Amino acid sequence: MPADLSIRALNAAEIQLPLAWAAAEGWNPGCGDAACFATVDPGGFLMAEIEGAPAAVISVVNYDARFAFLGFYIVRPDLRGQGIGFRLWQAGLAHAGTRTIGLDGVLAQQANYARQGFVFAHRNIRFAGTPEPGEAGGTVDLAGIPFEAVAASDAAVFPAGRAAFLKAWLSAPGHAGRAVLREGRLAGWGVVRPALEGWKIGPLVAEDEGVAEEIFRALRAGAGNAPIVLDIPEPNAPALALARRHALSPVFETARMYTGSIRPVALELLYGVTSFELG
Structure with a gap:
């Protein structure tokens, strides 16, 4: 784990970064998605940084007092396997508090999400x-x-x-x-x-x-x-x-999964x- 790791919320203009990383992963986001996503929860898009450089991103958007949705969980490819993503994951879950959290999990991560308390609801194709x-x-x-x-x-x-x-x-x-x-x-x-x-x-x-x-x-x-x-x-x-x-x-x-x-x-x-x- 890098000692100089820090985590902060992205501002509205910076939400383009998770979309750019998602595009690089082949997720094909909509061209105007970032501006729409920024309207929901200003503190819901988080970034881990190392010496001021982006290392990982996640969104945990609080829709109301009971429900949040998690997405954009991406670690920079050259930094994977160092625990950075898990630190950011924990910060994202903390942002949701006691809310039920939903996500659409890719096949490779579904077992990991299950270990974190997410329960399968149905597939989205x-x-x-x-x-x-x-x-x-x-x-x-x-x-x-x-x-x-x-x-x-x-x-x-x-x-x-x-x-x-x-x-x-x-x-x-x-x-x-x-x-x-x-x-x-x-x-x-x-x-x-x-x-x-x-x-x-x-x-x-x-x-x-x-x-x-x-x-x-x-x-x-x-x-x-x-x-x-x-x-x-x-x-x-x-x-x-x-x-x-x-x-x-x-x-x-994907697998739609919920924590509650x-x-x-x-x-x-x-x-x-x-x-x-x-x-």
Whole structure:
């Protein structure tokens, strides 16, 4: 363990660093993700430094008094195996306090997370490919939907309220949202955004597969002919079928894990996870 190791919180401008490291690891973050992530918890992005140089990063974002989400756990490749990551990990968990913490663990780390008290909930599977061109169809611009309706829908599929994050996510440059209304109520919605490679869809929330299909096609149209990435909770079988129907193939998977109990979430409504980094 280097004697001159120090740990501090990143400021909003510095949150680009974890995204750059994530890109180098092949995680393909969205181009505008950093600004959105910075809105949630100003003290939730931590960095370990050695003589003032970045050595490791982690985010443990506190959404509310009961729930936090862990991501961006990366140690600089030339410094791995020296205990730096574990020191930073401990600092991140301390930031969460007594909150239940969620994460999406890669296969190589799941056993380590289990030893730290994280319990497997379900798999999330990343699908990617280049579907046929989409169409707006009967969808409407998500910007025209009252924010309260979108936030209520999101709260059904996520373990905490996250209004500040959602507002930033929906209005970020390059992000485009579409929605489906049924008899005047919000039946489903989704967001597509440019990533370093192709475009990512997330979240995608729908009351049934037909609504999800409409939204997917509309979001696909917003991405032109670029490749698409969609992260799906494995328990939602209709979501898996939608991905395969549109020529998307599984390329990666994570394990959603929690340290404690969470409020009920309706995975049958979740056709696309917002982000593996912030849940």
